[in-house]
Amino acid sequence: MTDDDVVQNVGPRLRALRGERQRTLAEVAQDTGISISTLSRLESGGRRPTLELLLPLARTYGVALDDLVDTAAPADPRVHGHPIDLDGMTMVPLTRQSGSGLQAYKQLFPPRWRVGNSEQKVHEGYEWLYVLSGRIRLLLGPRDFVLGPGEVVEFDTRVPHAFSNPFPEPAETLILVGPQGERMHVRARPAGG
Secondary structure, eight states: OOHHHHHHHHHHHHHHHHHHTTOOHHHHHHHHOOOHHHHHHHHHTSSOOOHHHHHHHHHHHTOOHHHHHOOOOOOOOOOOOOOEEETTEEEEEOSOOOSSSOEEEEEEEOTTBTTTOOOOBOOSSEEEEEEEESOEEEEETTEEEEEOTTOEEEEETTSOEEEEBOSSSOEEEEEEEEOTTOOOOOOSSOTTO
């Protein structure tokens, strides 16, 4: 992007900020000491922005000067996670691997996965799991659950737990895993209901 491109983008940003804040040119002129005609020409691209004009505008709009002239393209929001195979079960990352915070995965359990393996594990953290299709079995401490489509579980991973798919069809789930204390809270019913 050239310097001219940067200058051309300032006017539309100024106009958008003024619109978002529902301000008139006269109000902004009064707050900044910049004439209405100069503001209008800045927004339309008829006047080249200078530091002396942009500083009071950034203050008035409550944004950093960089926000008015920033040329960085937005980062690609898509997550390109590589599937992870865990003894035949596939986990597809749905969030960037930041090393901390909540992480989301899609899990694909093949039919009859870990039948007869009821070894429960423990680790720090918290899990939230939603069944998209099929059924899975969750051993959670002394309790045994069969979860079907649309069912959700949320639990502290310091409680011994194990997942399996002893059924003849594959199963798909979404899972959020977070460090201890970070929990996904879901409503039992719509707000106000």
